[in-house]
Amino acid sequence: MTKYSLETKLLVVHAYLNGVESLRDTAQKYNVSYTMLQKWVARSRESGTLAAQEGYTNYSLEFKMDVLNCIEKTGASIEEATLIYNIPSSSTVWTWKYLLETQGIDALKSKEKGRPSMKKESSKKQAVERSEEALLAEIERLRMENAYLKKLNALVQEERKSQSVKKRK
Template sequence: MAKYSLEFKFKVVREYLEGTLGYRLLARKYGIPSKSPIESWVQAYKAFGEDGLRRKRSKKVYSVQFKLDVLHFIKRTGASYQDTAIEFNMNNPSLIANWKRTFLKEGVEGLKPKSKGCPTMSKDKKAKPVKTEEKMSREEQLERENELLRLEIAYLKKLDAFQENPNAFLEKHKQQWHSNSKKKGSN
C-alpha cells in the first residue's frame, strides 16, 4: 500500500497551488518529514495532471537503450531525477536513481532485464563435458598458459608496489576492499 493516498496528495498539491502555504509549512502542517515529497508531487502534477500523482499498477519494462538515453541526459544536462522523469514522461524518479546506481556498479550489463524466479529444471540430467588438458587443442593450451602468466605478472607487480610503499597501496585499494567486504556480509 502507498504511504500517501492519491486524495491526500491531490489535497496537498491543491493547497500549495492556491498559494496559501509553502512546501515547508505544508510538510509541517500534514506531518510529512520533509518538503521533498510535496515538491515532487507538485512538479508531477504540473507535468502530467492527476495522472502524475497516481501510482502505476503495471510495471513498464524499459529497454536498455532507453535507460542509457535517460542516464546520458542526466550526465549531459545535470538535470535532477525529477526533471529527467518529467522530460521522459515517467512518474517515478527513484527508478532513474536505481538505474544510475546499477549502471555505476555493474555497467551496461546491469541495465539488461533479468529473468524472474527460479530456472525450470529439466527432467533428464545431462552431464556437462569437462574440458581437460588432454582434450584442449594446442592453441587453447597456449592461450590458457598466456592467461596464467598474465595473472602471475599482475600479481607480482602489485606485490612490488605494496613492498615499495604499503601505505599508498593500501589507500588506493581501500575502497575496493571495503566494498568487497560488504558484498560478502563480513565485518
C-alpha cells in the first residue's frame, strides 16, 4: 500500500470537496486509490481536516473497550466506529474485536516493548533469602565433602604404595 503525505491527502480532499468532479475522476487525476480517497473524504467530513493526520498511537485498554462497546450497543459498523473515534485503519478495530472474542479482555492490554532486562537479582535480596541456618548447613556439607575426599586420597595413596612394594619383591 502506498503511503501518502499529509499535504497530498489534504490537497486531494480539498480538490474533491471544492470541485465538481466525481470521486473516481479526482482519484485518477491525482493518482491516488479510489477507496483511500473515499476514506479520506469520509474522515474529513466526520471530524475535519486534522483527521487526515495519521500516526502511531498506543491505545489504552479503556479506549479499546469504549470503541468495542460503541459497536455493540449502537450497532454501528466497524467503519463507522473508526470514523467516530478517529482511528486511522478499520483493521485495527477488527483486530481488537477478534482478540476480545477469542482470547478475552487480557489480550487487549498493551504489551511491553523490547527485550526483558538481563539484570541479576540484587545482592541484598540474595542475602536475605539465604538465612544463617542455610549457610551453616552448607558449610557443614562442604566440610564433610572435604573430609571424604581426603580419606579417598589417602586410600588411593596407600594402595599405590602396597602395589609398588609387591612389584619390588
